[in-house]
Amino acid sequence: MPAFEYVALDTGGKRSRGYLNADSEIAARRELRRRNLAPLKVGRAGDKRAQSAGANLAVFQTRGLSRRDLMIFTRQLASLIEAGIPVEEALGLLSRQAETPVLRRVLSSARSRVQEGGRLAEALGDHPHSFPAVYRAMVSAGESAGGLGRVLNRLADYLEKADVIRRKIQAALIYPSALAVVAVAVVSALLVFIVPRIAEQFEGTGVSLPLPTRILIGLSGFLQTYGLLLLAGVGVAVILGILLLRTEAAKSQRDRLLRKLPLIGSWIRDMEAARFARTMAILVQSGAVLPDALRAAGRAAGNRAFAETVQSVLLDVETGTGLSDALRKSDWFPGLLVHMVAAGERSGALGDLFDRAAHQLEQDVDGRTSTAMNLLEPLIIITMGAIVTGIILSILLPILRLNTLALG
Template sequence: MPTYQFEAMDTEGQEIRDVIDAPTEDEAVATIRQMGYFITRISEKKARAKAAGKAGSKGGRTFAIGGVSSRQLTTFTRQLAILQNAGLPILRSLKILEKQSKPGRLKNSLMDVCEDIESGAGLSEAMSKCPKCFNRLYVNMIKAGEAGGALEVILLRLADFMERDEDLKRKVKGAMIYPAVVITVAVGILTFIMIKIVPVFKTIFDDFELDLPPPTQLLITMSTAIVNYWYVIPLIPMALVLFVKLLRKFRQGRMGWDLFFLNVPIAGSLQEKNILARTTRTLGTLIASGVPILECLNIARDTSGHAMFEKMYHNVSESIKEGESIFKPMEENCRAPFHPVALFLWMLFPALPAAALMIVPGDVAQYAPTAIGVCAICGALWYFMRMKRRVVELFVTNMIDVGEETGELDTMLFKVADTYDEDVSVMTESLTKLLEPILIVFLGISVGFIVVSLFLPLVSLIQNLS
């Protein structure tokens, strides 16, 4: 039976080094935990020299690309809170977690934090020097915990906040997997039919010199375009993504795009609720931790990731500097303003599908300019109808007003965040259930159109032959 050497901490914070016999490492870990120890390191005894050699080569800083994943940071925060609750000094807790961390950005940052603390810096000051690992929200909450002498409570609250945020992201991403797979399969099937099946029928029709009906002409035109210009298909979504990225590089372009997307049916509402859930939970967590209100609003502004909400929180912050409450300026900035870029986008995107009529053979192509104009006007009318609606619902501002009056603003913000978290979960599940039949119907209509278009000339041919 293998022998495992381990290092652990007992409930009083004393370091323990011992060995244990177990069939597997998992069973060894389970046995040690049953003894009431917190494991910091474990390895098989016979491989100790080899492991030590590897540790020596990787013990220092390693080259790391990118930041730290939210799941990794959440786990670190939860473990740090447990160690602090056990009464360990902060430096010792950080060194324990640094030793058990895998080589990467987090391990490098923890080494830097430990060095700064040994030099006399505070935890929040040391973490602020590692912005790729610890953001402003994280640093300010740690700073508030240090000032209030309740660091372990703040760490637990921070871990809870990060776990809720991660769960919400996971639900949204998970709900989008099935529609993405169905769309990919549908596009693959339709592309295969257009490239391999339709050209065979085109050859048959050409050999018999048949007069093709308009649906068949449209299908063959589309097939020929796909066969000859297949490389354009992946370029279209790439060009759209590049266009949006370039547009968002400019301040007014970013504001225009964000206001455009906010008015997209279902998707815009989902984004709005998601942002409100995230920012209100951020505000509530920071206020409950004792962070100054202006700093809370600035951090909430940065976490929104949306130009319109950033402007709203900025205006609220400026009003508070002049002695206002949060409720009044938020109520004044709760509606989306008019923006020319958003209007242009709402005229452009509906008109793009109508532009496809220009490639249709026959008399249909002459109606393309009219169709483009009608679609652009409809897009503009939709934007003007949706432009002045409330983005921040009355429920949010009323809850904030009540919270300010009763002195329980953080509690009210948490309730708002919980409500919107639930709304996002329900909307995501409903959207997934709605997309499933829509995609199936779309695929059925597409295949049905192809089948009918191909068999109409064949029916005519059979009638002529008979």
């Protein structure tokens, strides 16, 4: 039975919106009137016409699932399918148990599409804001190979692991970020409010101020005169940068520059290689053909320069080049991954070797990330201490010179 989304008025004149199952739009309107609701807009869930049926409903349509909802849904759907429950029935059960209206709407729409004879991957494709392209590609591969439950379990593992890493990085960045903000605020306060008062004490003494002191006083005067203008300029630059980075060309250029940076570039390479290996492992083990797996892995890339590299690999593979030879042409893929792929091609266990390579690369990335996060906090403290020490020395040097002259 198809699902319909609606906007209606209740007996008190209050607008409400939601979804219901009905045989047709007429039946949906009849059901709304039976509930004492006056229908304003009624449309098939997932239908583009329904998405454009009023501004409020459009906003309601385009909102996607949260990471948490996607992880929970994937794990629950995998368990139900592996228990032998049909996809349509599993979607209906999860839809009734959904905790959020967005999840309820998405699952209801997907269930309707499956009831009409569509595949699950096609049903999920109606909601690109909720299900990324690589997610749908993995589901499609699982359906084609007859191992949908197994693929969904691997997908759930992958999403949970990625979420753990993301949360770990966020937690590790909270304290250093707060420390950096405090450090900037303290140094700015010293330069704007304290240094000018101390500089007044040196006026009229006739003492030649040391170079560090003159630099400090000049910087303080610059901030007093142009501080607000500088702050506004930084804000405008940030906004322009954000707008510029919305273009694909700027994003690609940014990603190429990041790859060339020392330390950061190698970390990005290993992170993208690990994601590529994990995606390929899931798809190849699920029965996806190699070109389709490479296309999905390219869509899963977080770096556009890496995605372009995967596209080049795909073109080489389609012209008859071996996968390991195609990977070896680029510096994006570590030697470990290339050797594992070559061994997988020779042994016929490419999916298993991709899985081993992904596990090793993920461990390396996790270790390097943890080390970097642990070093960031003391680095900020040392930097702040060095700046404050420089300010104090710049203030003490003329005082010491005055004392020397007085004693002489």
